[in-house]
Amino acid sequence: MRSAIRFLHRGDVVELCEVRPNETVLDYLRLRRGLSGTKEGCGEGDCGACTVAVGRVVEGRLVYQPVNSCIQFLGMLDGAELVTVEDLAADGKLHPVQQAMVDCHGSQCGFCTPGFIMSLFTLYHAPDVPATRKTVTDWLAGNLCRCTGYRPIVAAALGACFETIDDAFSRRADETMAALTALQDDMDVMISSGDGFFAAPASVDALAVLYEQHPDATILAGATDVGLWVTKQLRYLPKIIWIGRVAELEGAEETAGGVLMGARATFGDTHDFMARIDPDLGELWRRIGSRQVRASGTVCGNIANGSPIGDSPPALIALGATLELRKGAAARTLPLDGFFLDYGKQDREPGEIVTGLYVPRLDPNHAFRCFKISKRFDQDITAVLMAVRLTLVDGGVTEARIAYGGMAPTPKRAEATEIALVGARPDKPSTWAGALKALAEDFTPIGDMRASEDYRQEVARALLAKALVEIGGTPDERTRITGARREEASHAA
Incomplete structure (x- = not known):
């Protein structure tokens, strides 16, 4: 068993024996290391001001991913490389994405800039991605600029992120991969802290034994939700078991x-x-x-x-x-x-x-549709989500599986609606009237800041009708503003 975490930063192995279970990467950088380039914004993984890059060896190559350091726990860095905005410039020269931001005037007040830079750094190192504006905007959906500086930021990305990868990180990639590989072992990690611990078992057997012994512990995977328990709900989680080493x-x-x-x-x-x-x-x-x-x-x-x-x-x-x-x-x-x-x-x-x-997988006689409704198209919490899988024989529905999110205290199947759809034909709207009415038997949604009760009920019916219209043969493009069902979509990255 190992009583320390180990990760790579600036080419050196960092070994930490004192890791509080709830300590975040952001707090480590700003409070322990004095690296204040990484900013604290929303504290919940939405604004992207705290973005850092985390590198790991994946299938024989070095992969850098953007991470919200405000909700990533420090212990989750074990075995990885940490890259912050302070690490990018080399030999007195800015990194290509930094230089592009300067050349395109992509920084205004500057608070969000480090996060944008780090997200663009990971795009710069991403292989085989289309050099399009859509790629850039999708990559930057988690970085918010309140100065409305998106146009020059996108221009900087298009100018810098799709050229040949040539920076200090690519030039020392073999050395970095060797160092990361050397950090890998089959030892369980257990770091005690006061009345609790941060644990990272190295096998599923060890994980099962430890959690059975400590059923009051919090199981941690990606921390995109658990992190908010600490930063927004101010909860203290004394025992954390991270599954990232299994x-x-x-x-x-x-x-x-x-x-x-x-x-x-x-x-x-x-x-x-x-x-x-x-x-x-x-x-x-x-x-x-x-x-x-x-x-x-x-x-x-x-x-x-x-x-x-x-x-x-x-x-x-x-x-x-x-x-x-x-x-x-x-x-x-x-x-x-x-x-x-x-x-x-x-x-x-x-x-x-x-x-x-x-x-x-879907069978040849299955028809599937899924729709998400939210106030903002990207990176927003759902108001209503509907998914439907129909089994069709000779154009008629012989079985239906319909599930909704946002309509009940749990994700829930629309059982009365499923029964009512059996025998209906998607190409004959007159045969689904009973199913649309049956939704009122399946759900009594509540109203909240995302949507009212009436809105949810109406949208639930509209989404089911939309799915049936599409399945019944209406060209998909007529029912969609975006996200049309094209063959190449199944191969999109």
């Missing part, structure tokens, strides 16, 4: 019937897999949070937290996904739609952890 839980793979993803698999890791199942899933995954959130946030974490407005559960429920759980040596599976019991309550025993998720 190799058995990482990544996703395609099987004969679908996609199997581990509890460590992020939205970024799984995007292409989901897009290959259906283009709407690729678009939904792209609109979940920001690039920073998708690089850290995990699909299984989004499920385990049980939010009634979590974006992924309704789509996964409609697909018939199955959840994998483990407590000690005992493992079990259950349909995802049986996991959510009530607001804040899931079918998960104390000491039981979500270890994976299986998402089945």
Whole structure:
């Protein structure tokens, strides 16, 4: 067992034995290291002023991802390289993205600039991305500029981020990968702190044993939600178990019937897999949070937290996904739609952890649609999310799976509506009237700052009708402002 975390910064190995469970990367940089270039803005991973880059070796290459340091816990840096805005200039010269920001006048008040620079640094190092304005705006959706300086920032990105990669980091990439590889070991990490600890087991067996011993501990995956418990709710989490070192839980793979993803698999890791199942899933995954959130946030974490407005559960429920759980040596599976019991309550025993998720592929006789409604198109919390999978035989519906988010205390299937749709034909609107009315039996939504009760009810009906219109044969482009279902969408990055 190791009682310290180790990471790379400025080419040196940093080893820390004193790591408070709730200490964030941002606090470490500003308060411990005096590196104030990384700014504290919203404190919840929305504004991007605190963005840093985290480098890891992935499939034999060095990959840099943008991370919101305000909600990343310090212990999560173990085994990685940390890059901040102070690290970019070399030999008296600005980094290419910094120089482009100067040349294009991309900085105004300057508070958000370090975060933009770091996001652009990761875009600069991203391989095989289209050199388009859309790529840039998607990459920067998690960085907010209150001076409305987006036009010159986008111009700087287009001018600097799609040329040949040539900076100090690319030139020493082999050296960095060797150093990161040397940091990898199979030791569990346990750092005690007062009445608690920060732990990072190195195997799923060790994880299961530790969590069974400490069922009151907080399981940490990407921290995109748990981080806010500390920064916004001011909660003290004395015991944290991070799953980031458990190799058995990482990544996703395609099987004969679908996609199997581990509890460590992020939205970024799984995007292409989901897009290959259906283009709407690729678009939904792209609109979940920001690039920073998708690089850290995990699909299984989004499920385990049980939010009634979590974006992924309704789509996964409609697909018939199955959840994998483990407590000690005992493992079990259950349909995802049986996991959510009530607001804040899931079918998960104390000491039981979500270890994976299986998402089945669509059959040839399936039709699938998924829509997200929010006030802001990118990086915004959902008001209503609907996903529907219909089984069609000779043009008629023989089975329906319909799930909504934002309409009930949990992600929930529209069971009365599903029954009412059986026998209907999507190409004959007169046959779905009963199903649209049945939605009122399935849901009695509440009103809040995102949407009123009446709005949610009306939007729920409209989204179902929209899906049926599309499935019934109306050209997709006529029903969509953006995100049209084109063949190439299933291969988008």
